[in-house]
Amino acid sequence: MWKTGAKVSLLALCMDVLFFTHLVSGSFPRAQNVTWTSTNFKTLLTWGPKPSEEYSYTVDFSVIGQDRQQNPHCIRSGETTCDLTRSLTQLKKTYEAEVLSEPPRGATSDLIEFPHTRSEPFCPYQDTDIDKPDFKIVExxxxxxxxxxxxxxxxxxxxxxxxLTLRDVFADDLQYKVTYRRASSTGKKTYVSKTSQVELTKLDQGESYCFTVQAYIPSRSTNKQLGAFSHTHCSEGERSFTDVYSVQVIIGGVLLILVLLAIIIAVTVVCCRRNRAQKNEKEGVPLRSV
Known part of the structure; x- marks a missing residue:
């Protein structure tokens, strides 16, 4: 009998816990898809869904193992984005964040612990995406x-x-990977430079070459070492007539010359016939007696 009563009590307790959990989750839905988004150290924490008027979000963050902090702009907010760019000051440390679902500003709740969702670990130095660089070519x-x-x-x-620039942050850890090819070819070569001034030699004399550049940080994990590709820029080289003018322009020019020649020939023929006709008319007129 005692065992049966204990089972019933335990079952009732479990049902109470499940009911309480459901009630909390129903009142304050947990944040979903908590994600770090960072490019050139512009770092945002994003999540969903957009809250109703009945609840809000608060972001806690910290270096792993240290005390939690809060950004004043991300406390009981109706937004689903928190800009932590200036909060993550220890760039080589690994951070984690939690998004708490709480009552809106001015409201209270009897809950001791609010529903929360934790982010993946994030290290600014290792994980921020690197945007494309720009460059100029001197032959x-x-x-x-x-x-x-x-x-x-x-x-x-x-x-x-x-x-600050990337060089200010990464110092000698920042390198550049150059991918280049002859403008008339698809075969590519690569070159890695430790400085922002990249000299490429032993190129084919007079040939035009096309270049793209990426930031390269070898100390990172393989999938984070390379930044975005720059726009492609090409050197001039010794440009041929066909490089300067497209095929369509050349064909149009030839056709224009042919048309002008045809007009000149036609006008010349017409003028010659008219002169000949006038000459024949003059020769056929009889001489007047004096």
């Missing part, structure tokens, strides 16, 4: 070399109101 006088001057991309970080 060597020997026509067999070029130098690419890469502009280190700006980040979202500041030091004493000065905006």
């Amino acid at each position: 060597g006088k020997d026509k067999r070399s070029v130098t690419l001057y890469v502009v280190d991309p700006l980040t979202a970080l500041f030091n004493n109101q000065q905006q």
